[in-house]
Amino acid sequence: MTVIATSEGRSRSAVGQGFPVWLGLAPFALVLAVLFAAPVLSLLRLAFGEGAFTLAQFQRLIDVPVYRSVLGTTFGIAGLVTGLSVLVSYPLAYVMATVGPRTRNLLLILVLLPFWTSALVRTTAWIILLQSNGVVNQLLMAGGLTASPIAFVYNLSGVLIGMTHVLMPFVVLPLYAAFRNLELSTVQAAESLGAGPLTIFSRIILPLTAPGVVAGAMIVFMNAIGFYLTPALMGGPGQTMIAQMIATNINKELDWPFAAALASVLLVATVSLLALFQRRFGLDRLIEGGGGKAGEPFTVTSRGRSWGGWATVVAAVLVAAFLIAPIVIVFPMSLGSSPFLSFPPDSYSLVWYENFFSTSKWMAALTRSLQIAALVVVISVGLGTLAALGVSRMRPRWRALVETLFILPMIVPVIILAVGLYYLLAPTGLVGSIWGVTLGHVVLATPYVFITVRAALKSFDGNLELAALGLGASWPTMFRRVMLPGIAPGIAAGAIFAFITSFDDVVIALFLTNIRSRTLPKLMYEGVAHEIDPTIIAASCLIILVTILVLGANLLVSKRT
């Protein structure tokens, strides 16, 4: 290795001796090439004709009114969901920033719990709440507010409720960070100059929190255009979005080229948004929040809230109820004894849990899901940690590019990866075994490990490594005794995210498993799409419990360090 004259160069080459960059980057790069780039690109190629190059599929997309309207619906719904998410996030973020630490932590849990609870479980819960004989309609009719049930689901309102619920944490969290970065004195200065609550909001708070909101809103929009689950389960025919159209064309029409054209449009839209996001905010924003500031953070002083503040608090309470309602209500419902869903249940029993644990198809699916998740955790923790180590010691010049490539599977809509892998793996026979879905999950989960370990490595003091090496430790010894303990919380967090990613996935499982290899979420999905029986609710509650346990374990691990 050549010793470069600059001190930076020298230290890098000294460190680089122990752990070659390629060893870190190569394994995940290889996995991405084979299991991500290859399937996605070979799928996209189908859109341009098998023999000669043609744009006929895209022409069809524009010419046929139904397809045009699907594009319109997709972007329309994504826009509405983005707007709604921003609207409901403001009161919640404001309150989170201005209450005491205990209430703040409670609110943070209210935001994060749904965030990490399977989208399928939440969608199921919403359907139970909102369907014509659901909880909300029962309450409305019992209270005499309406004579006949209101149609909340299987239409636009269902899709908007479900998707906003799933996606709004992406706005709440950056917005909360933006509120925390506001300085109290900036607001007080405006007030002393004569501004009332509305003016303070429109002229000070809105412009200063705008970057955080725009960042969050872009992530919501990016996610929303590729949504599959919620519109498929909670929407009607009028809410068919691109992802659902792709699935229909593959499962029902067997029209691969047209599905590929739809996937291309979706991919181009997502990647353009990502590029825009990166230009405007940088990818770091996707990974971590903004830095702290010196001044006293925005809060409420002894004088109390203004009328505007109190109105916002009321709104925030409603939003918090909206976030937690489905999760809170499914628990008592799972304990009912009647096969007909009602809230609150007439009598309580564990019959549906007994049913879950004594039915072989449920138990087989649960066991398989846990097996797959375990495999995914082991593989993706290895790949992600190596990749983070590799990236942390590569030259800065290419680092941003490699980082972007490594987190791409998080951003590309899952439906595209699922269909691509299905196309690529169907001939190999992997689809019927647990390995097809495991490999798919590894691609989805490794970026999470990469991000958390990368963040841990950034805060790891490089001098510790130099000190250990200087004291005579070999690189592997140093890694085991010094670096690994330092970055262990990051690895643990990554492992948990990987577990949840795998355990909650429906879309990959829909395409890469069959009746013999189906996972728990896939089995639930089949039930929800058909008819919800109480065992599904029991299963949902079990999934929520597993999520709470896993997140609680993470909290304990990170508290101890």
Place this chain on the structure above:
Amino acid sequence: MTIPALGKAVSIRTLDKHYGRTKALDGVSLEIAAGEFCTLLGASGSGKTTLLKTIAGFESYDAGAILVGGADIGPIPVSKRNIGMVFQNYALFPHMSVRRNVAFGLEMRRLAKREVEARVEEALALVDLAALAERQPRQLSGGQQQRVALARALVIRPDILLMDEPLGALDKNLRQSIQLELKRLHAAVGATVVYVTHDQEEALFLSDRIALMDKGRIVQTASPQELYAKPANRFVASFLGECNFIAMEAGEVAVRPEKTRLGEQARVCDRMIQAEILSVIFIGRGYRILLSAGGREIMALAEGSDEIAALKPGQSVAVGFDQSDVMPLAAA
């Protein structure tokens, strides 16, 4: 200078404020005349910033009253109080240019566009920033930001100008030049200023009157000269400048180090004791000598002379002072 003198008198009457069980303000009373520069001086936690924020309306109070120009401002919301505030970190709106920052308060008062423009120009000229009007706050130096904050507070022609350690974030040289600037501006504008600082030199330099605060109370209010020469008690004497408390047969007396004489000079003084030298430190314009007498430490500041320069630790030396330099203290 065209900004008219609009300052109003402030009257603070037995103000109480609690944070939970701690008393942040404990029966604070203070009269500030129109156009007066009054400084709240104290250590951190003494209640000075709390008092300032209470006057501004950012904090509530439990009992007492605040009158501005004779009217109780208790029920008036912050936005209607017509108070100019300069914050420690300036609190400039980061997303607005200098001009927009200064114009903000006038826009809140719904002044005609032309008048807003004219008054903003005037205020910027007053603080010598007309050339930087289109800059964003982050493009300015600390001193320039400070002047923008001042212009923004003054342009609304406030009844009172409140300043919360406005020079705390600046380095020492800049601080001194801005102190001069502040003094000039106060003379020109004639506003009633309530100024918070923990820096006693700054307080002595700027103020017409100083209210020294400790544990949520005002310990003494007086002109800088009076506060230094006639401290009300031991706390004031030792907070403002250094002070020796010398044990004499008749009891303890308080004497400033610069009034404490040594050696030959001590022998012509009214009062004299013997003390042991602990250390002799050269400080440029003279010497700082630390002594010990009767188990207490005594500090003396002496001009350089051969006699002083020859003093060695361990020696015994005469320490003297004139009765006229002894400061009478209330028992505290």
